[in-house]
Amino acid sequence: MPATASAPVAVTGAEGFIGSHLVEALVAAGHRVRAMVQYNSFSSYGWLETLPGEVMNDVEVVLGDVRDPGSVHGLVTGTEAVYHLAALIAIPYSYRAPHSYVETNVTGTLNVLEAVRHLGIPRLVHTSTSETYGTAQTVPISEDHPINTQSPYAASKAGGDRLADSYHASFDVPVVTLRPFNTFGPRQSMRAVIPTVIGQVAAGERTITLGDLRPTRDFSYVKDTVAAFLAVGTAPAADVVGRTFNSGTGEEISVGDLVSLIGKIMDTELEVRADQERIRPAASEVMRLVCDAGRLRAATGWAPAHTLEQGLAQTVAFFRDPLNLGRYKAGIYNV
Template sequence: MRNILVTGADGFIGSHLCESLVKKGFKVRALSQYNSFNFWGHLEKSPFLKDMEVISGDLRDSFFCEKITKNMDVIFHLGALIAIPYSYAAPQSYVDTNVNGTLNMLEAAKKNKISHFIHTSTSEVYGTAFYVPIDEKHPLQAQSPYSASKIAADMMALSYYNSFNLNVNIARPFNTYGPRQSARAIIPTIITQILSGVKEIKLGDLSPKRDLNFVLDTCEGFISLLNLKHFGEVYNIGSGVEYSMQEVLDLIQKILDSKVKIIQDEQRLRPKNSEVFRLCCDANKLKKATNWQSKISLEEGLRQSIEYFKENLENYKSELYNV
């Protein structure tokens, strides 16, 4: 049984990944962001909480990172600041957590001789596509402080493979959605506003296209990397199917049998040169290496998501713009 550390374990994807790993028989140490309430985010209500070791702390502390990586075999490094709009307001925070936090984890992994370090990237590093589907050779474009911090973190991770022979691979998931996602993302924003009963909802630009993947499919993509014997590689995780945000809105309204008025909210629009208009994944590299492919359709994933948001609507401030 391998001992696996998951950073960002209290978050959306991280909590699902921890549960998936536990179900597969792995011993999981889950890192939750420290807070004085001893609150473990989405892990609090996990049916598998008793099967994990939860530790609270901060990636920005190098001494802490060295301590939590001891006696671990594998690290899934998901811990990061991820909201793009907030990166416009607080770019230094993204450098501190995403770049320096990743450096701390890499150095700790090197010192503690971790056998496999799986670093989490994002499709946002590609920026607006020069061509689709986007493979791992597509140029990287820093169209927001968030994506800039993730590009830097990716390069830092690869540098530890090249310089110190640390067994690093990079998972680069395209847009992930599903239960537990924050309302800062467009799918929860649409669903929770409609479920709140309002006659009109506020959204940003509905023309961008995204490759949307249900969270459990994304987690299986991460886990498939455990079996790799070669390192220093980047692997896209995505379906290869793109939808405009207008198409997503239409499908959600169809499922909910709802028709609402759409108001374009100026504060929800990205700066002109920062918006990423098209992301569609080429995941053939991952499929060839591990046989992974997405299984859950957008409609089925949305139905599961809607059920979650119905049951947890009181936890979402749908009337507010979440950055």
Template sequence: MRILVTGGAGFIGGHLAERFTVEGHDVTVIDNFDPFYDVRIKEHTVEQCRNVASEDDGTYQLVKGDIRDAELVSELVAETDVVYHQAAQAGVRQSVENPRKYDDVNVDGTLNVLDAARSTDVDRVVLASSSSVYGKPQYLPYDEDHPTTPVSPYGASKLAAERYAMAYNEVYDLPAVALRYFTVYGPRMRPNMAISNFVSRCVNGNSPVVYGDGTQTRDFTYIDDIVAANQTLLTTDAADGEVMNVGSTDNIEIRTLAEEVLAQLAPELELEFDDRHDADADHTHADIEKASDLLDYAPTYTIREGVEQFIEWYQDNRDWYESLVLSS
């Protein structure tokens, strides 16, 4: 099968591209290598995917380009069976500083992908959305009927993107699915995320820094579970026209997470605290009943198991990854 992964050199997109290549698909990736974080992580991802392609039956092609380039997007989508639209301007806090860029990339860029897809005969567009669309919780866990009242421009842009995808499904009969990811982590994750920061600081004898009092909770989802949900959508139309949560259902206080990392790596250290950012969500917790019903989705990692996996990977890849984490 011919698969296009937008943002395919990024964290989630890179893992999707790698898995699809291993499975023997013909994978094309478009990524603009935006320097939101050190692009050497993306370069490492591309190298990994190329190595996989040389060893397996799948093919891998990298196109350095931007989803805001409508002509380029149209050319790539025209040669594709399934589009995994992962490209986005990430960063909740940064979106407060520059909201128009988030609209430009996450909304207009998504429209380019959707317009190209409805003009061809693609089997499906799978859109990466976010738990940030929910905003302040009225109840937990979030199910898909929970009001969507995002508190950051990033969350607003992801909500707009998924609403467009659902509208295109309805009006143009474009098969589209939106997956609301809940705080994804794992190998090659963005270096300025809580887990990577906690681990890197502990490994180097520095106390983890918790923003706020640490009572905020997150539903952290290990990357392999995210990949599994996306894989299912290669072969089923059961979720076309639907938005659904993809999480772990296993939420944890940020403070407790930091203490877990401390216990594993540096039990002699103590936590440090700093001011919390206003755009950060108080809590996230996913109800995954819908994804379970439609995709037979079942997360396989608890947060503690996933953190153990990430620590093992971090220590194996410390030489190249650590300098990027510490400089972010």
């Protein structure tokens, strides 16, 4: 079935942190969404289950798996655009189960590219990560920065990126790659540093358990990252297709200073205790990431609309809601 102006858009990884926010934004922009949720025996829709009914009225949930070509083919048939966000993301777990990362992040991406290619879908937005750059060799980091994968997770994502580039060059697949720097906000996994800190404080802890406090990151509020997805997903093809775009604020903060800022926002004195289990292998730790998003601004006009403090305040409000906090295990470190 050929795509039409009224065709839905497809989102893989729709049940996750960024994916669920993207689904909301797409519906708000007037789209119908076909949302792939990884098949599970509980029939759980992940974070999509928390979205308002008026949003979900325009969402068709499809239980499937990007590792399965048939699932992907069925998902994208008849769509006008595909936003590919499905991925295994936790860096520490990639040390334990690297094969799983290749299956999902490389083979899964291959399945999406093949489906888009053979069905003639007009636009594919592929999701990369700033982790593919490794520790900054020059700052800010532009898209021309060398790729230096320091973890199995980063390597698997870079593999998916290279496949996306090759499918555009070889088969003219209309793919654009978005490479977000560290995104945070409501619904994020506690495997990430910001929800780890906020979640522990919201649960009553005053001694926060973390890994290395020295690395710096460029943190973007989730609504700004979603706006970047929409920007590259709807911009004229001549401006974006076949290209890679960073999204980020251009500002960096160390993990230690971030903890102090969160404590100030939550009006709480915090003590930090180092946990060796949370510290990456020395050569695998990415010490500095700061984004140059000039290419994205020039091509689409995108710019972040939230400061770090504004985003943190919204995230704190989310975790202070007992209903939201109750969905997490704040006292357990899950790799």
